[in-house]
Amino acid sequence: xxxxKVNVYRDPKKNEDYFKENVxxxxxxxxGVRKIYIHDQEIQLYYVNGLCDTQYVIYLLKELVEINDNxxxxxxMARVIENRLVNQQVSKVETLDEAVDQVLSGLVAVVVxxxxxxxxxxxxxxxGRMPEEPDTEKVVRGARDGFxxxxxxxxxxxxxxxxxxxxRYKMLKVGERSKAxxxxxxxxxxxxxxxxxxxxxxxxxxxxxxLTMSDKTIEEFIIKQGYNPFPLVRYTERPDxxxxxxxxxxxxxITDTSPSxxxxxxxxxxxxxxxxxxxxxxxxxxxLRWVRFLGILCSTFLLPIWFLFILEPxxxxxxxxxxxxxxxxxxxxxxxxxxxxxxxxxxxMAAIHTxxxxxxxxxLIAAVLIGQIAIDVGLFTPEVILYVSLAAIxxxxxxxxxxxxxxxxxRLIILALVAIFKLNGLIIGFTLLxxxxxxxxxxxxxxxxxxxxxxxxxxxxxxxxTSVPGSKVRPSIVHPQNRSKIPPNS
Numbered sequence: 001x002x003x004x005k006v007n008v009y010r011d012p013k014k015n016e017d018y019f020k021e022n023v024x025x026x027x028x029x030x031x032g033v034r035k036i037y038i039h040d041q042e043i044q045l046y047y048v049n050g051l052c053d054t055q056y057v058i059y060l061l062k063e064l065v066e067i068n069d070n071x072x073x074x075x076x077m078a079r080v081i082e083n084r085l086v087n088q089q090v091s092k093v094e095t096l097d098e099a100v101d102q103v104l105s106g107l108v109a110v111v112v113x114x115x116x117x118x119x120x121x122x123x124x125x126x127x128g129r130m131p132e133e134p135d136t137e138k139v140v141r142g143a144r145d146g147f148x149x150x151x152x153x154x155x156x157x158x159x160x161x162x163x164x165x166x167x168r169y170k171m172l173k174v175g176e177r178s179k180a181x182x183x184x185x186x187x188x189x190x191x192x193x194x195x196x197x198x199x200x201x202x203x204x205x206x207x208x209x210x211l212t213m214s215d216k217t218i219e220e221f222i223i224k225q226g227y228n229p230f231p232l233v234r235y236t237e238r239p240d241x242x243x244x245x246x247x248x249x250x251x252x253x254i255t256d257t258s259p260s261x262x263x264x265x266x267x268x269x270x271x272x273x274x275x276x277x278x279x280x281x282x283x284x285x286x287x288l289r290w291v292r293f294l295g296i297l298c299s300t301f302l303l304p305i306w307f308l309f310i311l312e313p314x315x316x317x318x319x320x321x322x323x324x325x326x327x328x329x330x331x332x333x334x335x336x337x338x339x340x341x342x343x344x345x346x347x348x349m350a351a352i353h354t355x356x357x358x359x360x361x362x363x364l365i366a367a368v369l370i371g372q373i374a375i376d377v378g379l380f381t382p383e384v385i386l387y388v389s390l391a392a393i394x395x396x397x398x399x400x401x402x403x404x405x406x407x408x409x410x411r412l413i414i415l416a417l418v419a420i421f422k423l424n425g426l427i428i429g430f431t432l433l434x435x436x437x438x439x440x441x442x443x444x445x446x447x448x449x450x451x452x453x454x455x456x457x458x459x460x461x462x463x464x465x466t467s468v469p470g471s472k473v474r475p476s477i478v479h480p481q482n483r484s485k486i487p488p489n490s
Contacts, residue, residue: 005095012042012113018096019046023104031103036065039073042113043081046099051106053125060085060108060121078112082119085110089122101179126150131157134237134259136401142279146237151181151256157239158185162246166190172203174218178210181256182218190249192479198443199251199264214258222253222264223442229409231402232442234263234270241275249480265445265478268437269462271400272296277465285465292397299394300407303337304414304426306387311422329381334419336380340388341412343370449477 009015016033019025025033030049034057035042043064047057063084074080082090093099099109099118106124131145131153147154155169166188174182182203186196202222211217215235219225223232236242237260242252245263253262263270272292277285309316309323310333316323329336374380391411398404410433417425440447450458458475460466474480 005097007095008093008099008111008116008118009096010114010116012044012111015044015096015111019100022096023100034061036061038064038067038077038081041077044109044111046103046109046111048103048106051104051126052108052123056087056123056125057108060087060123078115081110081112085119085121087121087123091120092117093120101173104179105181124152126152128153137236137238137241137275137399139276139279142275143238143240145239147239147242147259147261149257149259151183151254154239154254154261155183155185158243158246158252161239161243162187167246170200172200174203174206175208175210178212180211180214182211183254185246185252185254185261187246187249190247190474190480190482191251192249192481195251195265195443195479199253203253211255211257215253215255215260215262218253218255219262228440229406230268230437230440230447231271231400231406232266232440232447234266234400235260235402236263237261238275244278247485248474249478265443267442267445267449267477268403268447269450271403272398274399282465282467289463289465292399295394295397296403296407297394299391299398299404300411301414301430302394303341303387303391303411304418304429307333307337307415308418308423308426311418315423324383330378331380333381333384334415336384337388337415338412340380340384341391341408344388344392345408445477 006018009018012035016025019031019033020027023031025031025046032047032049034045034047036045037043045057045061063086064081067080067084071080093102093109094117096118099111099120102120103109106126108121108123110119110121112119126149128148128150131148133139133144134146137146145157147157159167164187168184168186168188170184172182172184173179184196184200184203199222203218206218206221208217208221219233225232234245236245242261242263246252250266251264253264255262272289274288274292277289279285280288306323313321313324371380371385375382375385395404395408398407410429414426414429414433417429419425421428438446438448438452446453449455450462455476458477461471472485473483474485476483
């Protein structure tokens with residue numbers, strides 16, 4: 001049940017009692033209050049240790065205490081105190097509920113005896129790390145900074161790249177208990193207003209205790225993905241990638257405590273792009289893109305096609321007749337493939353949870369000892385290890401981790417269909433996959449655009465990395481207000 005808001009009391013003792021009763025001041029060691037007196041008028045500073053800049057709080061107290069020596073007593077001491085709050089962000093709140101929310105976010109609340117409002121001063125200094133290059137989106141040439149767990153730093157990294165007066169950051173509070181900061185970012189005269197309204201409405205309407213999984217919780221509420229394995233939003237930890245999408249007309253969702261941001265809306269082709277393609281010459285970028293496409297296709301279809309050739313050798317042309325088993329095996333091929341595929345997944349999970357110093361040794365043990373011994377004892381044939389490894393490498397070439405896992409699930413399903421129906425199983429699997437992908441919509445955006453519905457010019461830019469001067473219009477799928485990337489009168 002929603003409680004009534006409580007106004008700031010003129011009596012400082014009542015304000016202190018409210019903080020003790022509702023916030024646990026005195027019980028929670030990190031929540032504190034500092035009382036000072038200015039011309040016999042009590043001033044209270046409420047703060048949370050660890051979330052605010054201690055040095056600045058000390059400086060602020062010094063400024064306030066010096067009023068006793070440098071300022072005469074006044075009938076309007078609140079105005080005198082406000083002038084001494086030397087900070088670029090000072091605001092007023094009239095309810096204790098707002099004051100508590102701000103204090104728990106790392107700001108300082110200054111309550112003046114006799115006044116029915118509190119000053120809120122932004123002195124936040126969240127614990128965290130410095131921006132560094134994301135591990136999952138490394139580039140050979142390009143910026144080495146990346147998003148961190150601090151929403152203020154993340155918005156600054158984008159603002160540094162997009163110094164447009166129309167860039168908007170709308171801050172929302174989400175979570176009945178966590179009250180997490182969620183920022184909706186877009187360019188006002190480019191982004192589709194309807195899309196912005198939908199996202200703001202969905203984010204504001206989230207009813208949950210807290211965002212324990214940060215941006216992933218936001219995604220599940222606004223996208224309503226269900227059990228669809230394919231990613232319907234794109235995550236990035238690179239500010240340059242986020243800035244580029246903002247300029248195209250996308251809307252970005254930034255969540256505090258998350259080092260990645262959500263890009264909306266997206267299609268499947270957004271998940272196969274990588275920043276490295278745009279840091280090289282167009283020809284090189286196109287080559288890298290096609291190699292990546294080949295890897296993604298191999299990760300999904302190589303194993304089912306090879307397994308089909310094992311079941312139906314007559315489908316192989318004579319010059320490819322060597323594809324298959326050189327030695328018979330006592331274990332069914334489909335079982336070998338599934339065991340090897342799950343084995344690769346075990347290794348991936350183990351690598352995540354293994355300390356860096358031991359991960360290399362673990363990889364050598366897995367590759368040399370386990371793999372070779374498994375072949376020697378007859379558990380796997382060399383061909384199974386080869387093709388499962390090629391499929392795994394294709395999985396690792398997929399820029400989006402979420403898409404790579406979805407492709408692995410699809411691969412296993414198609415393998416099962418091929419095992420049951422052989423050639424018809426491959427055709428059925430591919431057809432069902434295409435129909436399913438075509439039916440998906442993310443925030444009213446067709447998932448297979450620009451392939452279905454077909455848009456030739458946009459598909460060309462998906463297949464070929466065009467030069468920046470040659471890319472003069474924004475993608476129509478985001479419905480930008482201004483489609484031209486070229487400023488007028490230029």
